[in-house]
Amino acid sequence: MGSRVVDNCPDKATATSNFVYVSEADELGGYKYVESTGFVFGLRAHALVPDGSVALNGVQRRILRVAAKDGLELRPYRPPKDLPFVAMVYAKVTGVLDKVRPAEVQSEELINRLLKFKGQILTKNQHVAFDLDSGGNYKLMIEQLLIDVEGKSLDTPRGFLAENTAFIFTNDGSSPITIAGQKGYASSQIFKTKTISFESLGIGGLDKQFEAIFRRAFASRVFPASITQRLGIKHVKGILLYGPPGTGKTLIARQIGKMLNGKEPKIVNGPEVLNKFVGQSEENIRNLFADADAEFKAKGDASALHIIIFDEIDAICKQRGSVRDGSGVHDTVVNQLLTKIDGVDSLNNILLIGMTNRKDMLDEALLRPGRLEVLIEIGLPDEKGRLQIFKIHTSKMSENAFLAQGVDLERLAEITKNFSGAEIEGLVKDAAAYALNRNINFDDLHAPLEEENIKVTMHDFEKAFEEVKPAFGASTEALESYRTHGIIPCGEAFDHLRETLTTLVQQSMGLAEVFNVSLHVPSLRVDEMVKVLRHLDCFSVMDIPQAVDLLTSISSKVVPMKKLLLWLEMARQDVPEGQKIPLARWEQALRDLS
Ligand SMILES: Nc1ncnc2c1ncn2[C@@H]1O[C@H](COP(=O)(O)OP(=O)(O)O)[C@@H](O)[C@H]1O
Ligand SMILES: [Mg+2]
Structure with missing residues (x-):
């Protein structure tokens, strides 16, 4: 359909309609929409537009990057059947x-005006010019379009503006226009910017988890109450972050406030809430919710979001009845907490974030739907995450030129499998300590340190690596090497034997499951010990009764089989091949070991 010559709009009304105009004779005239450079516009024919021209307003010309008299390619656009209606x-x-x-504009007037564009197609990053009855020409710069799919809000690049499309007007401070009265949008601008990363807050390797937190706990809050009610969306009121110690949970608690608009989250530590004075713990909880309570009573759904972070929540939310301090304080505290999230007293303006290293200890009632229902594991970081964490914890060093060239953070991230964030931090500190030590003159502690000489080298990191060992997990290589107990497959006969044995073991394990019993080797009584020792043939027969005596007197009356075998192994160590274990040696070994 080709190129048209760009022209100005014939009058003010056409310029603020967001349509583009062609002449009445134009062959495009029969189409409702046209597309150009990725944007879609409603199309109208107009008597004042010359043949072969397209009339655009200044804002349209700007996003299409054309000026009057330029040529512009236009293609008819047929909306695909599944082009969605924009929810927000x-x-x-x-x-x-x-x-x-600077001007103040009422959001209601804005929205009423914008809804006149109903039926037009909006594209992300499009700018739309419009005027207001109260005066002034404005433009709407579209940052994000959300659609609603089964209660979830999803991004879309393009969609129809509908009668019930909601608007959220953002302002990053660059526009002098203030939008007044964004009613029901109180919690809509939860985050300070839309592109926040955990890394910029010094938290490494948790971007995925952060996205999950956002998607599951905050996304519904971004919609104004008017929409969520219509869609029947219930806000998530509680999430639980769990995982091994040192992975950054407390760090998240401390930093999360930095990326949220408005109210600082309240952070409490489980053990701190508990108080030995009767009634004090309950009061602590009441105080914690007091602000949210008051605001919810005053403003209802228009209330801002109150975030309450409970670090080490296991301390107060242990299984009810499991804490035998006789006071029942735990139980009342847990009950109290539950009613705030999901009970008669429940508040809709709170988000409770619990954190724990011991999810297994938590009262199950706490994890039911409607309560701490979103569970997010904060696990040990993967290699990419570890690299981020290394970068975070060495950034000061590298800024100040204390990090030697040749320190290969990628390599360090690779070898620190199973290290938690805290352990990586420890490793960096340890490496730094080595570097400092190297520069201390122990003969003259008053000698000035030569700053330029202090460099943390890869060698320092390697030495530190030897010292700092991860507490959780085991490296897969190490496990792999133990897998066959050091037995090396040595031919057909071996394979046959192993297969048969494996089958046997699997069968008996399968059977065990069927009968719901566990296989275990019982501890040995005295008469059984005698039998076992005789069978193993490691003492001379005459010594056996006394060997058993020594065993039971030094250790205990019943001895697990495994322990016995271990002791025998130890006792046998210095005894020449083929000889029996002397009683003196046996006694020695027992005393050493018990
Ligand atoms: N993911 C991480 N990114 C950066 N530093 C971390 C991370 N995880 C832990 N650390 C470091 O370890 C310290 C202790 O971690 P912390 O948040 O208390 O762990 P948790 O509460 O999960 O047991 C933090 O203050 C931080 O210096
Ligand atoms: Mg912690």
């Missing part, structure tokens, strides 16, 4: 001209 538009409002006087 995130947009910024500024003046049409870059220089504009």
Whole structure:
């Protein structure tokens, strides 16, 4: 359909309609929409537009990067059948001209005006010019379009503006226009910017988890109450972050406030809430919720979001009845907490974030739907995460040129399998300590340190690596090497034997499951010990009764089989091949070991 010559809009009404106009004779005239450079516009024919021209307003010309008299390719656009209706538009409002006087605009007037564009197709990053009855020409800069799919909000690049499309007007401070009265949007601007990363807050390797937290706990809060009610979305009121110690949970608690708009989250530590004075723990919990309570009573759903972070929540939410301090304080505290999230007293304006190293210890009632229902594991970081964490904890060093060239953080990330964030931090500190030590003159502790000489080298990291060992997990290589107990497959006969044995073991394990019994080797009584020792033939027959005596007197009356074998192994160590274990040696070994 080809190129048209760009022209100005014939009048003010056409310029603020967001349509593009062609002449009445134009062959495109029969189409409702046209597309150009990725944007879609509603199309109208107009008597004042010359043949072969397309009339655009200034804002349209700007996003299409054309000026009057330029040529512009236009293609008819047929909306695909599945082109969605937009549930929510995130947009910024500024003046049409870059220089504009500060002004306050009522959001209601804005929305009423924008809904006149109903039926038009919006594309992300599009700018739309419009005017207001109260005066002024503005443009809407579309930042994000959300659609609703089964209660979830999803991003879309393009969609129809509908009668019930909601708008959230954002302002990053660059526009002098203030939007007043964004009612029901109180919690809509939860995050300070839309592109926050955990890494910039000094938390490494948890971007995926953060996304999950956002998607599952905050996404519904981004919608104004008017929409969530219509969609029947229930806000998530509680999430639980769990995982091994040292992985950054407390760190998240301390930093999360930095990326949220508005109210600082309240952070409490489980053990701190508990108080030995009767009634004090309950009061602590009440105080914790007091602000949210008051605001919810006053403003209902328009209330801002109150985030309450419970670090080490296991301390107060142990299985009810499991804590035998006789006071029942735990039980009342847990009950109290539950009613706030999901009971008669329940508040809709709270988000409770619990954190724990011991999910297994938690009262199950706490994890039911409607309570701490979103469980997010904060596990040990993977290689990419470890690299991020190394970067975070060496950034100061490298800024100040204390990090020697040749320190290969990628390599360090590779070899620190199963290290937690805290352990990586420890490793960095340890390496730094080596570097400092090297520069201390122990003969003259008053000698000045020569700063330029202090460099943390790869060698320092390697020495530190020898010292710092991860507490959790085991390296897979190590496990792998133990897998066959050091037995090396040595031919057909071996394979046959191993297969048969494996089958046997699997069968008996299968059977064990069927009968619901566990296989275990019982501890040995005295008469059994005699039999075992006789069978093993490691003492001379005459010594056996006394060997058993020694065993039971030094150790205990019943001895697990495994322990016995271990002791025998130890006792046998210095005894020449083929000889029996002397009683004196046996006694020695027992005393050494028990
Ligand atoms: N993912 C991480 N990124 C950066 N530093 C971390 C990370 N995890 C742990 N650390 C470091 O270890 C310290 C202790 O971690 P912490 O948040 O107390 O662990 P948790 O609460 O999970 O037991 C933190 O203050 C931080 O210095
Ligand atoms: Mg912690």
